[in-house]
Amino acid sequence: MTNKQIARFLKETASLIELTGGNPFRGRAFDRAARTIERLEEPVEDLLAAGTLTDIQGIGAGLAGQIQTLLDFGSFELRDELLAALPPGLLETLRIKGLGAKKVRKLWKTLGVTNLEDLEEAAVMGRLAELDGFGAKTQDNILKNIKLLKSYRARRHYATAIAQVEMLVEALRGQPGIARVEPAGALRRKLETIDAADLVVATDDPATARASLAAVLGTEDTSDILEASVFTGALEDGLPLRVYFASPQRFGTAWWRHTGSEAHVAAFEEAHGAPADQADEAAVYAQAGLAFVEPELREDADALRAATLPRLITEDDLRGSLHNHSTYSDGAHTLRQMAECARRMGLSYFGICDHSQSLRIANGMPVERVIEQQEEIRRLNQEFEQDGDAPFRIFSGIESDILADGALDYPDDVLASFDFVVASVHTRFNMTEEQATDRVLRAVSNPYTTILGHPTGRLLLAREGYPLDHQAVIDACAQHGVALELNAHPYRLDLDWRWIRKATRQGVMISINPDAHAMDGLYDVRWGVAVARKGWLTADQCLNALPLDAFTAWLAARQTERVV
Numbered sequence: 001m002t003n004k005q006i007a008r009f010l011k012e013t014a015s016l017i018e019l020t021g022g023n024p025f026r027g028r029a030f031d032r033a034a035r036t037i038e039r040l041e042e043p044v045e046d047l048l049a050a051g052t053l054t055d056i057q058g059i060g061a062g063l064a065g066q067i068q069t070l071l072d073f074g075s076f077e078l079r080d081e082l083l084a085a086l087p088p089g090l091l092e093t094l095r096i097k098g099l100g101a102k103k104v105r106k107l108w109k110t111l112g113v114t115n116l117e118d119l120e121e122a123a124v125m126g127r128l129a130e131l132d133g134f135g136a137k138t139q140d141n142i143l144k145n146i147k148l149l150k151s152y153r154a155r156r157h158y159a160t161a162i163a164q165v166e167m168l169v170e171a172l173r174g175q176p177g178i179a180r181v182e183p184a185g186a187l188r189r190k191l192e193t194i195d196a197a198d199l200v201v202a203t204d205d206p207a208t209a210r211a212s213l214a215a216v217l218g219t220e221d222t223s224d225i226l227e228a229s230v231f232t233g234a235l236e237d238g239l240p241l242r243v244y245f246a247s248p249q250r251f252g253t254a255w256w257r258h259t260g261s262e263a264h265v266a267a268f269e270e271a272h273g274a275p276a277d278q279a280d281e282a283a284v285y286a287q288a289g290l291a292f293v294e295p296e297l298r299e300d301a302d303a304l305r306a307a308t309l310p311r312l313i314t315e316d317d318l319r320g321s322l323h324n325h326s327t328y329s330d331g332a333h334t335l336r337q338m339a340e341c342a343r344r345m346g347l348s349y350f351g352i353c354d355h356s357q358s359l360r361i362a363n364g365m366p367v368e369r370v371i372e373q374q375e376e377i378r379r380l381n382q383e384f385e386q387d388g389d390a391p392f393r394i395f396s397g398i399e400s401d402i403l404a405d406g407a408l409d410y411p412d413d414v415l416a417s418f419d420f421v422v423a424s425v426h427t428r429f430n431m432t433e434e435q436a437t438d439r440v441l442r443a444v445s446n447p448y449t450t451i452l453g454h455p456t457g458r459l460l461l462a463r464e465g466y467p468l469d470h471q472a473v474i475d476a477c478a479q480h481g482v483a484l485e486l487n488a489h490p491y492r493l494d495l496d497w498r499w500i501r502k503a504t505r506q507g508v509m510i511s512i513n514p515d516a517h518a519m520d521g522l523y524d525v526r527w528g529v530a531v532a533r534k535g536w537l538t539a540d541q542c543l544n545a546l547p548l549d550a551f552t553a554w555l556a557a558r559q560t561e562r563v564v
């Protein structure tokens with residue numbers, strides 16, 4: 001279990017204590033411990049094994065014992081007791097934006113709301129608006145957010161789904177009756193959110209394969225017996241699972257068909273007829289005289305009609321990591337730790353982009369802190385230069401807030417002191433499309449802006465971004481030589497990949513940025529690369545795939561332009 005996952009359990013326990021009306025000090029202790037653990041460098045598991053977890057402030061022997069039980073059994077007694085004391089649907093209502101444990105408890109105790117459906121009914125009947133501390137506007141918002149949550153709850157982030165499926169596939173390999181097993185469907189096409197997990201199994205003996213599946217999943221085989229070629233079940237978190245069986249001789253064709261998309265398969269068959277049985281998937285395209293189409297490009301028929309297909313970007317193509325945080329703002333690790341981690345990953349440059357001054361909740365940097373950080377960057381760069389290893393450089397960047405009127409967050413002389421500027425919106429999301437677009441356009445036209453950060457501010461399955469005229473923003477980026485960020489956090493993946501081709505066709509560079517707030521966050525680029533490939537992105541269209549020298553030259557060219 002990762003530190004993040006442990007922290008999530010502790011935070012949930014804090015909410016459970018508040019929901020059940022327990023001792024608020026106890027709740028806060030869990031909340032504090034969760035925050036501490038989130039920021040720990042070493043895995044909690046190692047600290048527990050070494051007996052040093054209790055050396056950390058706020059983690060006593062009792063809590064350490066609970067964490068040990070959590071690691072061993074997936075829960076602990078207090079949590080189980082609290083869960084048992086609550087109506088089962090209550091916890092989900094906590095996921096509604098604007099509803100904390102305190103409000104949820106009030107709704108439960110005064111209106112008898114115990115799940116999302118109760119809450120929706122109470123809101124529709126106008127009963128929320130009459131409650132102390134709610135009001136008509138809150139009620140409207142809650143209703144809107146219930147609708148969103150309902151549409152979200154059937155889906156999973158790609159990162160969440162693929163992690164489970166990779167484990168399942170690993171467990172299935174080599175089991176009786178299973179000659180080969182591979183992920184298919186939307187998961188293989190790397191869509192950013194997933195509503196079902198599809199697998200294809202090569203087998204000569206479907207009955208045995210079926211039994212192996214049931215054994216590994218620990219479930220009954222509930223499939224409709226008439227559908228002998230499909231096994232349906234669910235992953236541990238409830239995501240529907242569909243497993244398709246095919247003989248090894250026609251595995252390739254089955255894998256191709258169940259990878260989809262429907263639109264891609266239909267367009268193929270319309271042009272080339274249904275493919276013959278093939279053991280190897282590549283043969284499906286080859287037999288039609290087509291180049292192999294990477295699964296990421298199979299959302300539509302475009303790749304079938306293209307004269308040539310691009311060599312899609314891979315993680316190995318990345319040379320730098322540009323948008324990252326440190327303890328100078330709201331990151332968990334120091335600048336040195338973050339940079340050295342990037343270096344260990346084989347990258348040759350690291351951009352630090354802590355938050356700018358106005359973003360107080362994220363510990364944004366006043367000008368003195370900026371100067372301090374830039375001095376540290378100089379010292380570290382000197383150190384890297386002298387250690388004789390492969391060239392490595394830290395670039396001084398900033399994640400400058402885009403203020404409500406589109407201005408950046410420092411005076412020009414401070415902005416000029418950075419090697420590059422990522423401009424991002426973090427506040428005032430409730431603008432109209434026209435307002436939000438004007439705001440972003442003004443930031444893009446600022447001569448100091450290098451990259452537009454997470455262009456819509458969306459959080460997948462949690463928050464819609466502000467409405468944006470994407471085409472206008474792309475036009476402006478092309479005009480001003482500003483790169484577009486593809487924020488690689490698995491909950492963001494913003495810029496949406498559907499806009500990438502439009503941007504690159506106009507010469508706009510895409511920067512795949514992890515927006516890491518801790519060392520392990522640097523690895524999030526893999527999610528960005530996954531969806532970038534869906535946008536046909538090649539290495540030469542990606543800003544942080546430029547080698548160190550070329551990236552330095554790119555920045556220098558932009559600065560010269562600014563002076564002229």
Ligand SMILES: [Zn+2]
Pocket residue numbers: 399424426453454
């Ligand atoms: Zn940001």
Ligand SMILES: [Zn+2]
Pocket residue numbers: 323324325399515
């Ligand atoms: Zn950031």
